[in-house]
Amino acid sequence: MATMRLNRVKERLQKGLHALCFAAWGYDGADHLERLAPAEPDGIWLEGEHGEVDFGNLPNLTRAIDLIGATPIVRxxxxxxxxxxxxxxxGAMGIAVPHVNTREEAEALVQAGKFWPIGQRGSFTSRQGIGVSDYFERANDQTMLMVLIEDVVAIENLDDILAVDHIDVFFVAPGDLAQTMGLPGKAGDPRVQALVDETLTRVVRAGKTAGALVTQANAQHHYDLGVRLFLSGPASWLAAGFKQLDQAAAAGGQA
Structure with missing residues (x-):
């Protein structure tokens, strides 16, 4: 009889370790995701808000992520x-919900994402539960729920949102936050970054797990703030690697 697959991201976070998740923006094919195996990501973030993820391709995408030992997370x-x-x-083992601005909205996620006695998730065995005799007893423990704090109003209501039980990660997203601050397209603005840092600090001080979008340049900064869920996309890595290759080629030509 099959056993329930462990949620690698949730397990690491519960141990106080960091978890690194790959944002699969532009990697919406199962073959692409399978080729990420050498990177050994803890989780892979599938984009259902701004990307091509839908009910038709989700089973194969999560299956590919399972195959490389990572945790499939769907926004x-x-x-x-x-x-x-x-x-x-x-097949998702984690759900990220955008624009959670009130306690009631956070509670709605819990109701939808957890079986009784915690919530009222619709009764179905999931592709993660195929052949798992005790799936309904174990699923709640292996399902990870994440709210995105990305509006000024959410920060105003942050204490109430943080009071909701069974939310595993409170992720502070700078892009939409900048927009609600009247600074569209300026996520890197010092005013936005200061509010992001302040909010992440409030999450950590409340004894909750904070998540953030990181790069090689700011990963240490976020770790020092107490962030433990790290999300990073491929664009910056590809650009940096290509520039390094170009520089190496140019240096070779000058030898």
Whole structure:
């Protein structure tokens, strides 16, 4: 009889370790995801808000992520119960919900993402539960729920949002936050970054797990703030690697 697959990201976070997740922006094919195996990511973030992830391709995407030993996480496009638990049914082990601005919205995620006695997730065995006799007893422990704090109003309501149980990660996203501060497209603005840092610090001081978008340049800074869920996309890595290769080629030509 099969056993329930462990949520690698959640397990590391519960141990106080950091978890590094690959943001699969532009990597929406199962073959692409399988080729990430040498990088050994803890989790892979599938983009269902701004990307091509849908119910038709989600089973194969999560299957590829399972194959390389990572945890499949889906950012859905809205905080809607049927959408959330259908993604879980099709193989997601983590759900990230954008624009969670109130305690009630955070509680709605818990209701949709957890079975009784915690929530009211629709009763189905999921592709993660195929052949797992005790799936309904174990699924809640292996399902990770993440809220995105990305609006000024969410920061104003942060204490109430942080009071909601069974939320595993409070992720502070700078892009939309900048927009609600009247600074669209300026996520790197010092005013935005200062508010991000302040909010992450509040999450950590409340005894909760903070998540952030990181690069090689700011990873240490975020770790020092107490962030433990790290999300990073391929664009900066590809650009940096290509520039290094170009520089190496140019240096060779000058020898």
């Amino acid at each position: 859905v496009h809205q905080n809607q119960a049927g959408l959330i638990y259908r993604c879980l049914d099709l």
